[in-house]
Amino acid sequence: MAEILASKPVVQAMGDDIRPRVERLKELGITPTLAIVRVGNRPDDLSYERTAIKRAESLGIATRVFELDEFVTEYELESQLHAINVDPSIHGCLLFRPLPTFMDEKKICDELAIEKDVDGISTAALGAVFTDSSEGFAPCTAEACIKMLDHYGIEIEGKHAVVVGRSLVIGKPVAMLLLKRNASVTICHSRTKDLHRMMRAADIVICATGRPHAYGPVHFSPGQTVLDVGINFDMNGNLCGDVDFDAVEPIVASITPVPGGIGSVTTSTTMEHTLRAAERVARQSGALQ
Amino acid sequence: MAEILASKPVVQAMGDDIRPRVERLKELGITPTLAIVRVGNRPDDLSYERTAIKRAESLGIATRVFELDEFVTEYELESQLHAINVDPSIHGCLLFRPLPTFMDEKKICDELAIEKDVDGISTAALGAVFTDSSEGFAPCTAEACIKMLDHYGIEIEGKHAVVVGRSLVIGKPVAMLLLKRNASVTICHSRTKDLHRMMRAADIVICATGRPHAYGPVHFSPGQTVLDVGINFDMNGNLCGDVDFDAVEPIVASITPVPGGIGSVTTSTTMEHTLRAAERVARQSGALQ
Numbered sequence: 411m412a413e414i415l416a417s418k419p420v421v422q423a424m425g426d427d428i429r430p431r432v433e434r435l436k437e438l439g440i441t442p443t444l445a446i447v448r449v450g451n452r453p454d455d456l457s458y459e460r461t462a463i464k465r466a467e468s469l470g471i472a473t474r475v476f477e478l479d480e481f482v483t484e485y486e487l488e489s490q491l492h493a494i495n496v497d498p499s500i501h502g503c504l505l506f507r508p509l510p511t512f513m514d515e516k517k518i519c520d521e522l523a524i525e526k527d528v529d530g531i532s533t534a535a536l537g538a539v540f541t542d543s544s545e546g547f548a549p550c551t552a553e554a555c556i557k558m559l560d561h562y563g564i565e566i567e568g569k570h571a572v573v574v575g576r577s578l579v580i581g582k583p584v585a586m587l588l589l590k591r592n593a594s595v596t597i598c599h600s601r602t603k604d605l606h607r608m609m610r611a612a613d614i615v616i617c618a619t620g621r622p623h624a625y626g627p628v629h630f631s632p633g634q635t636v637l638d639v640g641i642n643f644d645m646n647g648n649l650c651g652d653v654d655f656d657a658v659e660p661i662v663a664s665i666t667p668v669p670g671g672i673g674s675v676t677t678s679t680t681m682e683h684t685l686r687a688a689e690r691v692a693r694q695s696g697a698l699q
Numbered sequence: 700m701a702e703i704l705a706s707k708p709v710v711q712a713m714g715d716d717i718r719p720r721v722e723r724l725k726e727l728g729i730t731p732t733l734a735i736v737r738v739g740n741r742p743d744d745l746s747y748e749r750t751a752i753k754r755a756e757s758l759g760i761a762t763r764v765f766e767l768d769e770f771v772t773e774y775e776l777e778s779q780l781h782a783i784n785v786d787p788s789i790h791g792c793l794l795f796r797p798l799p800t801f802m803d804e805k806k807i808c809d810e811l812a813i814e815k816d817v818d819g820i821s822t823a824a825l826g827a828v829f830t831d832s833s834e835g836f837a838p839c840t841a842e843a844c845i846k847m848l849d850h851y852g853i854e855i856e857g858k859h860a861v862v863v864g865r866s867l868v869i870g871k872p873v874a875m876l877l878l879k880r881n882a883s884v885t886i887c888h889s890r891t892k893d894l895h896r897m898m899r900a901a902d903i904v905i906c907a908t909g910r911p912h913a914y915g916p917v918h919f920s921p922g923q924t925v926l927d928v929g930i931n932f933d934m935n936g937n938l939c940g941d942v943d944f945d946a947v948e949p950i951v952a953s954i955t956p957v958p959g960g961i962g963s964v965t966t967s968t969t970m971e972h973t974l975r976a977a978e979r980v981a982r983q984s985g986a987l988q
Contacts (some may be wrong), residue, residue: 516832537826541867543805568892576878578830589865589886594897596885597878603857608883611900 413562413664415637417674420561424678425469428685432470435688438697442688443472444528444680445494445503449487450480455506462504465677471684474500484513488521495523501691502528502684525690528683530583539583542590547683552583554675555616555637556591558666564614564635566591572609574598574625574652575618580639584616605629617652626654627661636665639672702851702953704926706963709850713967714758717974721759724977727986731977732761733817733969734783734792738776739769744795751793754966760973763789773802777810784812790980791817791973814979817972819872828872831879836972841872843964844905844926845880847955853903853924855880861898863887863914863941864907869928873905894918906941915943916950925954928961 432442444466448455459475466473476490487509494503503526509515519531524546527535535546547553559566571593575581585595598608600619609615610631617625622642630636640652651668659665666672692698721731733755737744748764755762765779776798783792792815798804805822813823813835824835836842848855860882864870874884887897889908898904899920906914911931919925929941940957948954955961981987 516830533826533830533832534822536830537822540829540871541805541822541825543822568890570892570897582829582875582878585886586871589871589888592888592890594885594887594891596883597874598883599878599881601857601881602883603859608859 412636412659412662414659415558415562415635415664415666415671417558417666417670417672420558420675421678423561424557424675424682428469428471428678428682431685431689435685435692435698436470438692440688440692440697441472441499442470442685443474443500443502444684445474445476445497445500445526447476447478447487447490447494447503447505449478449482449506449509451477452506458506462677462680466681466684469681469685471681480510484518487513487518491518491521495521495526498691500526501688502526502680504529504680505531507531525687528680528687536578536583539586542586547686548587549579549583550676550679550683551580551618551639551672552587554672554679555580555584555639556587557675557679558637558672559614559635562664564664566593566614568592568594569613570594570596570611571614571616572596572598572612573616573618574602574605574609575616575620575639577618580616580618584618588614619652621652622650623654624652626657630658630661632661632663634662634664636662637672638666638668641668641673701925701948701951703948704847704851704924704953704955704960706847706955706959706961709847709964710967712850713846713964713971717758717760717967717971720974720978724974724981724987725759727981729977729981729986730761730788731759731974732763732789732791733973734763734765734786734789734815736765736767736776736779736783736792736794738767738771738795738798740766741795747795751966751969755970755973758970758974760970769799773807776802776807780807780810784810784815787980789815790977791815791969793818793969794820796820814976817969817976825867825872828875831875836975837876838868838872839965839968839972840869840907840928840961841876843961843968844869844873844928845876846964846968847926847961848903848924851953853953855882855903857881857883858902859883859885859900860903860905861885861887861901862905862907863891863894863898864905864909864928866907869905869907873907877903908941910941911939912943913941915946919947919950921950921952923951923953925951926961927955927957930957930962 524534530549538546576599606629609629616637618639638651638653644650808820816824819838827835898918905926907928927940927942933939
């Protein structure tokens with residue numbers, strides 16, 4: 411029986427850390443505020459928006475939703491982001507992706523100021539992750555993996571981590587964060603040969619390919635910690651991860667469930683980044699020591 | 700007996716590609732020009748400068764050396780880089796490092812315009828490597844590794860590469876370049892446990908830790924390709940790599956020597972980047988199709 415790495419206690423501990431810091435800023439007249447920029451009305455965007463607003467409210471963080479028409483032009487979207495960049499009452503910005511296919515997503519993400527890019531989507535923020543600079547914020551999902559490991563006291567230093575998936579949202583940045591914590595890190599992907607052998611050799615496995623139930627008993631070995639970053643739907647329409655949880659859980663030492671795993675920690679991480687962005691502004695103005 | 704992956708034929712082939720392209724630009728009135736910025740008179744900087752100038756000359760590329768006093772201020776150095784950024788007759792810039800310890804090296808490197816940063820030292824260029832954008836140039840040593848593998852027809856796709864060392868000059872960027880070419884990539888370092896086992900499991904091993912003769916027979920296995928990026932001096936004052944070449948060569952399938960390996964390909968890569976920077980300018984002006 412594996413230890414279940416549930417999000418609930420992590421989210422609770424993060425909340426206990428965040429709430430008094432938010433209160434302190436409010437006493438100084440600053441309400442940490444997250445802008446949510448949504449293009450169109452995709453159901454999963456709306457669903458995540460509700461979750462984010464609820465989490466923000468529970469922590470005392472304000473949210474402002476900017477809803478843009480699904481046929482908005484690049485220029486209008488960039489203008490919206492620019493308006494957010496220069497609005498001193500907004501500290502962080504979450505832009506839902508993917509953007510409509512007619513848009514140059516990279517160009518638009520790069521419009522966002524690094525100090526408000528709380529989900530690390532701009533090249534500047536990702537460059538900071540790669541060069542190990544403290545200037546930007548790492549993508550929240552990547553950082554949520556580290557928070558999960560830390561909360562459950564799972565050592566990273568000197569361990570061998572295998573990351574399956576090489577996206578800029580999770581695979582590559584989490585590899586850099588693990589490296590920073592002195593893990594040895596292997597990045598695997600769809601072209602990896604003998605993937606199951608590579609995965610079985612790891613101490614920590616992070617699955618982030620978005621393929622429902624793609625990894626089963628053959629991919630894991632006893633003693634491992636498994637972080638399942640996938641958020642997919644199975645054939646019955648139920649939420650599931652990249653890992654076949656029921657089959658893998660009896661083998662490994664610890665594993666995150668889906669739902670109730672990395673996803674919820676990610677939302678809290680967005681809030682913590684928004685708070686940090688607000689604290690930075692308060693320190694720069696001299697309001698906060 | 701391993702195949703010796705010597706630089707000479709690679710440098711020759713690169714020269715055969717570069718020279719006619721330089722000629723074509725010269726016919727359009729554009730001489731590809733590399734600025735070399737050196738602070739102080741460190742013997743290894745001077746030695747590399749001579750090598751670079753000689754290589755540039757042999758390819759028809761012009762060089763301009765900017766020598767600054769070892770006690771130059773950050774402001775003066777930044778001003779020099781800015782002057783290079785805005786000088787249309789200069790296409791690429793090589794800044795020797797390490798800079799004096801009293802300087803903020805990252806801040807200074809970030810002064811260099813991405814389009815002239817032919818050795819990928821700025822956060823912008825490194826961010827481009829990480830996000831797989833074509834905007835910047837990768838660090839030359841990292842790209843030289845790929846050029847070496849390609850020249851000798853060593854397949855990268857689907858192979859497992861182990862990179863030892865996680866610097867921004869070579870370890871991390873070469874890992875990204877290998878990943879782009881669909882290798883599975885492991886990054887190891889000084890805190891890696893069982894390093895010899897990790898290394899032995901690879902198809903391609905890249906040693907980039909700057910520790911003379913640190914890797915011997917225990918670290919390698921038959922069939923492997925070994926790229927030795929180290930440029931060190933042994934106890935007798937002779938140039939040597941990170942790998943104990945004499946002991947390892949009989950075991951592996953192919954290996955780069957030091958000297959005569961990655962180092963010389965790196966210099967040619969700097970020249971090729973300078974040419975590409977000049978070609979880009981010529982295309983933007985409409986002079987080149």
